[in-house]
Amino acid sequence: MTSQKHTRTTYPKGKQELYQQMLELPKSYNVIALSKVNKVRATQLMKIRKKFHKEIIIKVIKNRVTQRAFEKISDLQGIDKLSSQLEGQCALMFTNISPFKLNLIFDQNKVFLPAKGGDITKTEIMIPSGDTGITPGPVLSEFKEANVPTKIDQGTIWVSRDTIVAKPGDVISTKLASLLSKLDIKPIEAGIVVNYAIADKLVFAEDDLRIDINEIKNELSRSYNESISLAVESSYFTRESMGYLLSKASRQAQSLALESNYLSKDTAWQIISTEEMKAQNLVNKLKQKGYSVG
DSSP states (O other): OOOOOOOOOOOOHHHHHHHHHHHHHHHHOSEEEEEEOTTOOHHHHHHHHHHTTTTEEEEEOOHHHHHHHHTTOOSSTTHHHHHHTOOSSEEEEEESSOHHHHHHHHHHTOEEEOOOTTOBOSSOEEEOSEEOOOOSSTHHHHHHHTTOOEEEETTEEEEOSOEEEEOTTOBOOHHHHHHHHHTTOOOEEEOOOOOEEEETTEEEETGGGOOOHHHHHHHHHHHHHHHHHHHHHTTOOOTTTHHHHHHHHHHHHHHHHHHTTOOOTTTHHHHHHHHHHHHHHHHHHHHHTTOOOO
């Protein structure tokens, strides 16, 4: 009878260490964030790692190794959904920073890079008018192909007027990318984005984590003003509405005093002025009817 040997796959040490880390790190932090880093430069990750090394643990992972580790974690809500998002080149971040704040941190650390052929621009790209500092030569054909008007002045190429060469969503051609590079225009915004996150047993998709700080500030300002108006209208006293209510009461009291001809140091001059005006009107009417008014 022939014996059959069963072999057991031995994973490289690096994968074993990553597997162990993926078992332990999710239990050590409140937030797990996933970022797709296919188009993220290594220098950007290094910059974030260095700046926030005490607050954010960043691991560029092997998807399958990580998924197998996550299968062993059954008591962390949402870990299975996060695992299903592991496609392409991914980085996982382990932190106690809110995923919303995490996105803001990454947004503030974005960089602008030279364009490459095939890049899709998110913003309008304009070549400004003025001296390019480039000497005339074959590059003139690149300007012409991009429909950028030029002239030669004092031995260099000048752009005649501000020219938009790409709009949001346009694919940048190799020739346009070359021209932009020669002009030192870096139109490609690059940065880390949180595509998926688990925090405090809640699961967040990328759209959930996009916040506009200016819009939030404006909304808070509008809400504050509306709440003050409501408090004043309903005579609800708070520290914030007290001044407005006292001012409103003062105006109403003065209006009532004037209406009823109640004399006080605050109303006397207005009442006298009003009565003088009435008297003058009466004099004018009497004169119109032929009466002599002394």
